[in-house]
Amino acid sequence: MTQNATGLTVSIARFTIRPDLGGDNEEFEEVFPDHVKVFNEAEGALRLSFAAATAQDGQYLITSWWQDEDARRNLMGDPALFRNVGIRYFSIARHEKVNGSTVDGGFAEAAAGVLGLTRFAVEGDAEAALTETTAAVAALRSTDGLLADQLVRVRAEDEDDQDALYLLTWWRDAESFRAAAGAPALAGAEEFTVVREEATA
Secondary structure (H helix, E strand, O other), X not given: OEEEOOOOEEEEEEEEEOHHHOOOHHHHHOOHHHHHHHHHOOOOEEEEEEEEEOOOOXXXXXXXXXXXXXXXHHHHOOHHHHHHHHHHHHOOEEEEEEEXXXXXXXXXXXXXXXEEEEEEEOOOXXXXXXXXXXXXXXXXXXXXXXXXXXXXXXXXXXXXXXXXXXXXXXXXXXXXXXXXXXXXXXXXXXXXXXXXXXXXX
8 A cells, every 4th residue: 555645846865974074874873863853843844764775885865755845945945954964964974866756656654674766867758758667667566565666757957967767666675676676667776775764744
């Protein structure tokens, strides 16, 4: 069972800890409770996910969902977020982020053990690429162990960039994810262990 999540604003942030700055996994994860507190107090904030890469120690994926883009921007501009959360992340980790909107899928109602992330570059007809990718995701939904999926469209920020589609998939465990790795929708997918997921009240 899944809860519908189409039409939401999503931020997918990848952090890679830099040992040369004195950071480590424990220090990074100590920020999570304060991040949750600030997030839960923000108007329009819906859900927050923390996951750790299985193939690369010290890499994390932090994903947040919002009612709309205005809600996301309002929190990003809040000094409390930078003071209590952002500066602590940025002082020990490199940061890459994309913002987009959900075009298909939902949230898992059961607790997930693994989060998968697949990126699809969009070349040529964007709508045709979306249709093709949506079909590939639909074919994946009968797979044992898949709890939920979301397809996120990320628009290019300038004319030299390309649009992209990101597929988030939630799995019961690593074995389920790895058994499905040959599916077209999971080509090049990265595996992350779910550390914590929070939904606002």
